[in-house]
Amino acid sequence: MGTSIPVVKAILQANQAVASENRAAFDRVGLLAVNLMAAPGAGKTSLILAALEHLPPALRVGVIEGDIASTLDAERIAARGIPVVQINTGGACHLDAPMIRSALSHLPLENLDLLFIENVGNLICPAEFDLGAHLNIVIASVPEGHDKPYKYPGMFQKADGVVLNKADLLGFLDFDLEAFRHGLRILRPDVPLFIVSCRTGQGMEAWVEWLLEHRRQQRERHGP
Numbered sequence: 001m002g003t004s005i006p007v008v009k010a011i012l013q014a015n016q017a018v019a020s021e022n023r024a025a026f027d028r029v030g031l032l033a034v035n036l037m038a039a040p041g042a043g044k045t046s047l048i049l050a051a052l053e054h055l056p057p058a059l060r061v062g063v064i065e066g067d068i069a070s071t072l073d074a075e076r077i078a079a080r081g082i083p084v085v086q087i088n089t090g091g092a093c094h095l096d097a098p099m100i101r102s103a104l105s106h107l108p109l110e111n112l113d114l115l116f117i118e119n120v121g122n123l124i125c126p127a128e129f130d131l132g133a134h135l136n137i138v139i140a141s142v143p144e145g146h147d148k149p150y151k152y153p154g155m156f157q158k159a160d161g162v163v164l165n166k167a168d169l170l171g172f173l174d175f176d177l178e179a180f181r182h183g184l185r186i187l188r189p190d191v192p193l194f195i196v197s198c199r200t201g202q203g204m205e206a207w208v209e210w211l212l213e214h215r216r217q218q219r220e221r222h223g224p
């Protein structure tokens with residue numbers, strides 16, 4: 001026990017240093033990087049695909065797909081003609097900053113405006129590993145139930161924005177939206193909450209407009 005805590009601390013410090021380098025690489029080219037975190041099946045890939053439908057066509061989007069094993073999600077993105085790099089974590093349950101650094105050499109960073117990073121489906125440790133993204137997003141979904149903020153506070157505490165997906169199922173399932181909102185507000189009184197359905201497109205405008213506003217601010221700070 002005595003040595004395990006310093007070891008974890010050293011790993012996280014090393015990760016933090018690489019995360020800062022990643023962020024600097026994004027800032028050099030004025031690119032906004034968005035880390036999407038969620039439990040498996042909440043709709044991380046679907047949210048990327050739905051955003052592509054609503055973002056201005058001129059906006060140049062790239063994707064890093066983190067998955068334990070398959071390339072299925074990366075193939076869905078690549079089918080849209082979007083530059084995508086797959087990271088197979090080989091069983092690891094989260095992405096870390098060095099994995100992102102190795103993926104970056106395979107992306108045309110200077111020709112991108114927005115980079116989505118799809119983290120491994122997991123609501124626990126991805127929150128511990130800064131990737132260098134500008135925005136950390138937690139996606140929850142209606143079928144998972146309204147108790148997610150109560151059960152996984154660490155994840156929601158790190159979020160810059162929260163997306164509740166599959167809103168088209170509200171009213172069909174025992175999901176108490178007010179309980180979800182209350183759980184979130186206890187942890188994070190001011191975090192933006194976007195209630196969306198990737199399937200119907202409901203709520204996508206507000207979500208995409210918020211991303212574009214951050215993109216504009218990033219460009220004002222760091223753009224060429």
Ligand code: MG
Pocket residue numbers: 044045046073118
């Ligand atoms: Mg996915």
Ligand code: ZN
Pocket residue numbers: 092093094122125126
């Ligand atoms: Zn993990």
